[in-house]
Structures are given as structure tokens and as C-alpha cells.
Amino acid sequence: MKTSIRQKLICLLVATSLLLLSGCGGQRMMMGTGGTSGTYYAFGGVLAQYMKEYTDYSVTAVSTAASKANIQSIGDGDYQIGFTQSDVMSYAWEGSRSFEEDGPSNDFRVLGALYAETVQLITMKDDIKSVSDLKGRSVSIGAPGSGVYFNAMDVLEGAGLSVDDIKPQYQSFDDSKEALKDGQIDAAFIVAGAPTSAITELATTNGVNLIPIDGELRDNIMSICPYYTPMQIPEGTYPGQDKPIETITIKATLIVDADLDDECVYNLTAAVFDHKEAIAKENAKGEELSIENATSGINVPFHKGAARYYEEHGISVPTQ
Numbered sequence: 001m002k003t004s005i006r007q008k009l010i011c012l013l014v015a016t017s018l019l020l021l022s023g024c025g026g027q028r029m030m031m032g033t034g035g036t037s038g039t040y041y042a043f044g045g046v047l048a049q050y051m052k053e054y055t056d057y058s059v060t061a062v063s064t065a066a067s068k069a070n071i072q073s074i075g076d077g078d079y080q081i082g083f084t085q086s087d088v089m090s091y092a093w094e095g096s097r098s099f100e101e102d103g104p105s106n107d108f109r110v111l112g113a114l115y116a117e118t119v120q121l122i123t124m125k126d127d128i129k130s131v132s133d134l135k136g137r138s139v140s141i142g143a144p145g146s147g148v149y150f151n152a153m154d155v156l157e158g159a160g161l162s163v164d165d166i167k168p169q170y171q172s173f174d175d176s177k178e179a180l181k182d183g184q185i186d187a188a189f190i191v192a193g194a195p196t197s198a199i200t201e202l203a204t205t206n207g208v209n210l211i212p213i214d215g216e217l218r219d220n221i222m223s224i225c226p227y228y229t230p231m232q233i234p235e236g237t238y239p240g241q242d243k244p245i246e247t248i249t250i251k252a253t254l255i256v257d258a259d260l261d262d263e264c265v266y267n268l269t270a271a272v273f274d275h276k277e278a279i280a281k282e283n284a285k286g287e288e289l290s291i292e293n294a295t296s297g298i299n300v301p302f303h304k305g306a307a308r309y310y311e312e313h314g315i316s317v318p319t320q
Contacts, residue, residue, distance in 0.1 A: 028058040032070035032082035036063050037174040039193040039285060040083040040252065043114070046283045047254070047272055054271040057264070067147040068098050074257050075107040081268070082108070085117055085147040085191065086251040086298065087227045093300045098145040108255040109303035109319070111269055112294030112310075115285045116249040118194045118231050119151050121211040122202070123187040124180050128209070131159040131217060138167040140176040140188035151250070152189040154228070155213060158221035173198040181206055193252060193285050194233050203238040210238070214246035221248060229297070251293075252285075256303050265305025273309070291315055 031048050034040030044061035051059040059081065064070055070082030071092045084092075091097040095104030121131065128134065134156070141163070142148025149170070156162060169176075169185050176188035177198040190196055202208045210233060213221070222228050231249035235241060254272075256265055272279070273291060280286030291313045295302075301320035302310070310317050 028060065029080040030078065031059055031061045032064040032066075032073050032079040033061050034064060034066035034083060034192075035172050035174060037172070037177065037196075037198040038066070039115075039117075039196055040066060042197065043193070043252075043283050043285045044083060046279055046286070049282075050275050050279060051268055051271045054275065055267045057268070059268075065143065065146070068092070068145060071105055071108060071255070072102075074255065075105050077257075080257045080260060081111070082255050083114075084253055084255055085151075086113065086253050087150065087225070088147040089253055089255065089300050090227060091150075097150055098147075107258055109258045109265075109306070110298055110300055110317075111254040111256050111265060111303060111306045112273070113251040113253045113296070113298055114294070115193050115252050115288035116229075116231055117191055117252045118233060119155065119213060119228075119248050119250075120190045120192070120194060120196065120199060120233070121155070121187060121213065121247075122180070122190060122199055122208050123211060124202075124206060124208055125186050126209070128187055128211065130211060131155055131213065132161070133211075134159075134187055135161060135165050136167070137186040138169055138184070140169045140171040140179065140185050141166075142189060142191075143170050143172070147250075148189055148191045151191050154221055154225050155189070155217075155248075158213075158217050158224070177202050180208075187211070191250070193288075195237050195284070200238055203240055207240055208238065210241065210245045210247075212246050213248055218246070218248055227297075227299075251297060253298065256306075258303065260303065260305070262303070262305035262308065265303045266309050267305075269306045269309040 033044035048059040048061040067084040067088040073079040092099045092105040141152035179185040228248040233245040276289035302317040304319045307319045
């Protein structure tokens with residue numbers, strides 16, 4: 001009996017060791033997304049579902065404080081997968097802006113870019129028609145040091161304003177929505193794939209105006225910050241929106257722990273991009289999934305497992 005128990009313990013230890021050494025196979029993985037009113041959370045839930053269905057991994061999407069928090073949580077070993085804005089990812093890799101105090105974070109690699117993240121400036125005030133009209137007004141600009149915060153700073157600076165020229169409020173998307181409804185703030189920056197549920201809800205119940213970021217303002221921003229590209233929010237994206245709105249965009253990107261096994265990340269990548277048509281039927285952001293979009297405009301190294309998948313589809317990406 002003693003020998004039998006010992007043998008069972010040895011077998012259990014060996015199996016556990018092999019599981020850990022595999023870097024991924026069969027283990028539970030956490031995917032950091034964003035707030036429950038944002039696109040990260042909704043789309044992350046769909047991607048996690050497909051990863052679970054088409055791999056041997058149990059992937060759970062959880063609500064988080066989004067880009068920076070997800071990068072840091074991967075570095076801490078709490079999450080293995082995470083959503084991030086492409087600009088925040090660059091800050092982390094370089095140790096700039098929101099990562100200047102903490103220093104560079106190189107514990108992650110790119111799985112692939114997913115969709116355009118639109119810089120959306122919204123208001124319920126009819127006298128706010130441009131970014132310049134924000135001067136002296138109460139404006140939600142995201143959590144301090146967040147991706148939204150720096151996007152807001154870029155837009156304000158492009159218009160010749162600074163945070164000192166407004167009354168800044170550091171709120172989440174959902175809090176911004178409620179504060180606009182209650183008249184506590186005058187405008188809010190929301191950076192997410194359009195349509196964004198928080199804006200749709202506000203437009204449906206109360207009506208909302210989208211402020212354009214175009215012309216000389218957009219040129220100024222893009223000349224200083226080359227990671228932005230032009231974007232148009234089509235007419236009818238939101239209830240009551242009767243004309244297209246010009247703005248700027250960055251990319252929502254999926255990153256993974258740099259230490260994950262190559263085969264693991266290859267399978268995760270395939271689970272998403274092999275099923276992009278089915279994913280698009282469950283979430284509109286899936287319509288933007290493509291190999292070309294996943295691999296372009298990214299200045300941080302890809303995971304070798306993802307790179308192998310893209311190489312099989314005719315596209316080479318940098319790794320490290």
C-alpha cells in the first residue's frame with residue numbers, strides 16, 4: 001500500500017511538472033480586458049470563448065482597468081493574455097509617458113492587432129462644437145496615466161490647450177456616461193471601438209453629440225504622434241447620428257506573456273484568426289479581424305508562436 005501511494009505521488013508530480021513546462025497546455029489562463037461598458041470586455045468574452053472551444057486551454061476574460069493594468073498584470077504573472085491600446089503598448093516597451101516612472105516593461109509580446117480604437121469626444125452641450133470649446137469646461141479624460149488620458153492630452157495639445165485649461169475629471173466610460181446624464185461634466189473622451197455601448201446607451205436615452213477631430217487639428221496631432229491614423233465614424237453608427245464624424249484612431253491589440261510556449265500561442269492565434277467570420281457574427285469588431293490588420297502598424301515584437309502562424313499565411317513579423 002505504501003509503495004502504491006508513493007508511486008501515485010510520483011506520477012502526480014511528474015504530470016504537474018510536464019504541465020508547467022508546457023507553458024500553456026491544459027492550464028487555465030486569464031485574459032485582462034477593460035471596463036464592463038467598453039468594447040474590450042465584450043469582445044474579450046467572445047475571443048475567450050473561441051480560444052476555449054478550439055484549443056485545450058481554459059481562457060477566462062475578466063474586467064480590468066484596461067491597457068496599462070493589463071500590461072502590468074502580465075508582468076506580475078496574474079494574467080497571460082491582455083488587451084491594450086497600441087500606443088500604450090509602445091509606451092510600455094520604451095518606458096515612456098505612462099511607464100516613465102515605472103520603467104520599461106518587456107514581459108509581453110504581441111499576438112495580433114484586432115480592430116481600430118476610435119478616439120471619441122462626446123458631449124450633450126449644444127455650445128460645444130469643437131475641441132477648442134472645451135476650454136474652461138469640465139471634461140472626463142480617463143484615469144490618470146491611462147491610454148485614454150494620453151489620447152486626451154494629445155488632442156488637447158493639438159488644439160493648443162493643456163489640462164490646466166479644462167476642469168479635468170478622471171472617470172471610467174460608465175462613470176462618464178452617468179456624469180454626462182446628470183450634468184456633472186460637459187464632455188468626455190472615450191477611446192474604444194465604435195459603436196461603444198456606453199455611448200450607444202447615452203445616445204438612445206438622452207441624445208449625444210460627437211465632436212469632430214479633423215482638419216488642421218488632426219494634422220497637428222498626427223505630425224507629433226505618428227501612431228494615430230485618420231478614422232471616420234460612419235453616419236448612423238449611433239442613434240441620432242445623421243452625418244459621418246472625422247476623428248483619429250489607434251489599434252486594439254492582444255498581447256501575451258512572453259514566456260508562453262510557442263505552440264500555445266500559435267494555437268491561440270489560430271483560434272482567433274481561423275474563425276474570424278464566425279466571431280464577426282457574435283461581435284461587430286470581428287469584421288475588422290484580418291491577417292493584414294493584425295500584423296501592420298505594430299512596433300513591438302510579436303510572440304514567436306504568433307509569428308509562425310502569420311508566416312504560414314505569407315506575412316513575416318519581427319520577434320524577439
